[in-house]
Amino acid sequence: MAKKISNSFSNKELLGFYEKMFLIRKFEEKAGQLYGAGKIGGFCHLYIGQEAVVTGILSSIQSEDTVVTSYRDHGHILARGVDPKYVMAELTGRKDGISKGKGGSMHMFSKANRFYGGHGIVGAQVPIGVGLAFAHKYRNEKKISRVYVGDGAMSNGQVFEAFNLASLWSLPVLFIIENNRYGMGTAVNRSAAGKDLYERATVFGVEGEKINGMDFFEVSQAAIRARDHIYENSMPYVIEMDTYRYRGHSMSDPATYRTKNEVNEMKSNDPLISMKNKLMKDFKIKEDEITDIEASIKKQIKEVEKFSLESPLPELNELFTEVYL
Amino acid sequence: MNILLPALSPTMEQGNLVKWLVKEGQQVNSGDILAEIETDKATMELDSPDDGIIQKIIVEEGTENIPVNSPIAVLKVEGEDEDSSSISIVEEKSTKNHANISNDIKSTSVSMSSIFNNQVADDKNWTEIEITMREALNNAIAEEMELDEDVFLLGEEVAEYDGAYKVTQGLLDKFGSKRVLDTPISEHGFTGLAIGAAMAGLKPICEFMTFNFSMQAIDQIINSAAKSLYMSGGEINVPIVFRGPNGAAARVAAQHSQCFVSWYSHIPGLIVVAPSNARDAKGLLKSSIRNPNPVIFLEHELLYKEKANVPSENDFLIPLGKANVINEGSDLTIIGFSMSVHRILSVLPEIQKLGLSPDIIDLRSIKPLDEECIYQSVKKTNRVVIVEDGWGNTSFGSHLSYLIQSNCFDYLDSEIIKVSGKDVPMPYAENLEALALPTKEEILSAVKKVTYKN
Numbered sequence A: 001m002a003k004k005i006s007n008s009f010s011n012k013e014l015l016g017f018y019e020k021m022f023l024i025r026k027f028e029e030k031a032g033q034l035y036g037a038g039k040i041g042g043f044c045h046l047y048i049g050q051e052a053v054v055t056g057i058l059s060s061i062q063s064e065d066t067v068v069t070s071y072r073d074h075g076h077i078l079a080r081g082v083d084p085k086y087v088m089a090e091l092t093g094r095k096d097g098i099s100k101g102k103g104g105s106m107h108m109f110s111k112a113n114r115f116y117g118g119h120g121i122v123g124a125q126v127p128i129g130v131g132l133a134f135a136h137k138y139r140n141e142k143k144i145s146r147v148y149v150g151d152g153a154m155s156n157g158q159v160f161e162a163f164n165l166a167s168l169w170s171l172p173v174l175f176i177i178e179n180n181r182y183g184m185g186t187a188v189n190r191s192a193a194g195k196d197l198y199e200r201a202t203v204f205g206v207e208g209e210k211i212n213g214m215d216f217f218e219v220s221q222a223a224i225r226a227r228d229h230i231y232e233n234s235m236p237y238v239i240e241m242d243t244y245r246y247r248g249h250s251m252s253d254p255a256t257y258r259t260k261n262e263v264n265e266m267k268s269n270d271p272l273i274s275m276k277n278k279l280m281k282d283f284k285i286k287e288d289e290i291t292d293i294e295a296s297i298k299k300q301i302k303e304v305e306k307f308s309l310e311s312p313l314p315e316l317n318e319l320f321t322e323v324y325l
Numbered sequence B: 001m002n003i004l005l006p007a008l009s010p011t012m013e014q015g016n017l018v019k020w021l022v023k024e025g026q027q028v029n030s031g032d033i034l035a036e037i038e039t040d041k042a043t044m045e046l047d048s049p050d051d052g053i054i055q056k057i058i059v060e061e062g063t064e065n066i067p068v069n070s071p072i073a074v075l076k077v078e079g080e081d082e083d084s085s086s087i088s089i090v091e092e093k094s095t096k097n098h099a100n101i102s103n104d105i106k107s108t109s110v111s112m113s114s115i116f117n118n119q120v121a122d123d124k125n126w127t128e129i130e131i132t133m134r135e136a137l138n139n140a141i142a143e144e145m146e147l148d149e150d151v152f153l154l155g156e157e158v159a160e161y162d163g164a165y166k167v168t169q170g171l172l173d174k175f176g177s178k179r180v181l182d183t184p185i186s187e188h189g190f191t192g193l194a195i196g197a198a199m200a201g202l203k204p205i206c207e208f209m210t211f212n213f214s215m216q217a218i219d220q221i222i223n224s225a226a227k228s229l230y231m232s233g234g235e236i237n238v239p240i241v242f243r244g245p246n247g248a249a250a251r252v253a254a255q256h257s258q259c260f261v262s263w264y265s266h267i268p269g270l271i272v273v274a275p276s277n278a279r280d281a282k283g284l285l286k287s288s289i290r291n292p293n294p295v296i297f298l299e300h301e302l303l304y305k306e307k308a309n310v311p312s313e314n315d316f317l318i319p320l321g322k323a324n325v326i327n328e329g330s331d332l333t334i335i336g337f338s339m340s341v342h343r344i345l346s347v348l349p350e351i352q353k354l355g356l357s358p359d360i361i362d363l364r365s366i367k368p369l370d371e372e373c374i375y376q377s378v379k380k381t382n383r384v385v386i387v388e389d390g391w392g393n394t395s396f397g398s399h400l401s402y403l404i405q406s407n408c409f410d411y412l413d414s415e416i417i418k419v420s421g422k423d424v425p426m427p428y429a430e431n432l433e434a435l436a437l438p439t440k441e442e443i444l445s446a447v448k449k450v451t452y453k454n
């Protein structure tokens, strides 16, 4: 496997992906701490544990491609290249936030980075993502829309309607099911009948597969396969990621629905640690090189924190702006 | 750097230190788990904010009721001054007025319980206990389920998780999985299913985790639940209660903060209820469950923890369509429901300072509306202020002011003023959120205006 990957990515590129994963992890840890300190309010859904999914997909993305996801969106917007300080300032509800403090954790967008949110209503992003794909096809652009959807959301009706439309109209969209095994406190086998979730798309003629979403390399390979499939066949594709969130659903989750053992077992499979080990073993990257990257990210996160706390609250007249164009 | 006891939920005020997973002198990396903290809801893990050495453990494991934000350990971070701390030190200007705003919200809820406890007992000597609105709703459901085998409960996380807001806590244990059902996140589907079951004679209580998600199912609610009786010439009724938190909670932004009073009271065939306190919540929910029509029962997350004296008898009912005058006066009438009642009460002292005594009407039911109670009061006071959290454009409050002017025209000594939520999606930032909802200043200035006090 290592060989195959090394054909496609230089060590420098691979280190870049690791850096992104590490950035997301440290960013989310900091967000959790700032929530604990009362600096972030409302709902705050952390992405810790699922970093390999978004980074693996990133390895297949063209900068013009579009992305849309749910409320668990911090990692996704960081992966799209938005400066973390604007993301953190959104979490603290400040003027310099990416949505000027008006959207918060669940509602972040960046047109410049082709990131279309940040949607709080379960399932809503899926037809929206199909609509992005519709626009790409309509304009004859060689772009792919990537839509992330949770395991819980996979039982929401509009998701099925979206699969049907995407296939019926041959739209360039990749559905990425982030099956982290729970939708809030409901294990996937208590919310979804049938076998694998991706089969809910395949019945509509969308080809797809299920893979290990805890491994960057596996995700990356599947993402590239999917991209090629979409280019060659002008048809949608679906990948179900077997993944896991280490933290609670939102910050105030009693987490009584799963055992500590289960969480610890999944932690032994940490996507960051496994990528780091592979980089050293299979790609002969020196540990120093990696720890240097880690140190600079940690330093960056301190600056991000400071920025997000020093940025002022939005001006009061912001309340009434941007309701209409 | 001091490591502080974090708030792991917006309501957490203290926690217990169950276990330290590190020792003094130990090297840790940022993100490493340092300790297990127990809150009112759960046990959680505390992670290290930075790389460093645990210099000192201040609070021993096993200590209980540690206030949030108090130091529990000291982390020595390389290159950092002894007493600097990245989290606690960066206290900047802009957060200063955060405190004011949340105090404001707090005080609006605190002033409540005494008023509702003083309310005249509804015609009987009830055995009363002081409980939260959350418990009152839970009791109402449990009692009705006990009394009537046809009543069942369905919704997201209502069973094994004990309810996203703990309203349905313990009901699965009590009634089993046949009658308390966790649904997938398929609002359109399970709402339609519940309506079908109601058509067949069952009495579903359909919980929306919040009413924002009822929009996924609004076609079923309006086109199937509300209209069936009429379309069938009286053949098919739909005895169902749709319930859950409505309106703006705290800082959950545009897609999760909106009031559905105006939406649902627009629809013929629906009953709409919005209690402001635990006592009413119990009596009204029981009446709603027994009612043969579809009822939209709008709760408020920020009121779940508020307490009042609530009768424990299972025949305690509050009739639908009956308002409650919670403060009697003669100078003006102020009308609210659900959370807006608390906003009104929070300015009552200032209103009294102006030498004014208001009638304050808590509507409780939006549809049917207790018009008699409202008109009686207006004919006495001749002046009206209406407070609603929802958007003011084509709103319930607008309709109410139309009703008052057409029924009490000759009695009015002033224009009617309506204080509504601003015509914007709910922003996330704390200062903007507070401004988006009716503020104390706006209510007070409306009161002054209708009484010519400015």
Ligand SMILES: Cc1ncc(C[n+]2csc(CCOP(=O)(O)OP(=O)(O)O)c2C)c(N)n1
Pocket: A072, A120, A121, A122, A123, A149, A150, A151, A152, A153, A154, A178, A180, A182, A183, A184, A249, B156, B185, B187, B209, B213, B216
């Ligand atoms: C239509 C709708 N119903 C309910 C909710 C409340 N809710 C928010 S997240 C969530 C669970 C979603 O789980 P999943 O799709 O697996 O995503 P994950 O949180 O695991 O990323 C629920 C029920 C919502 N936001 N929207």
Ligand SMILES: [Mg+2]
Pocket: A150, A151, A152, A178, A179, A180, A181, A182, A183, A184
């Ligand atoms: Mg999930």
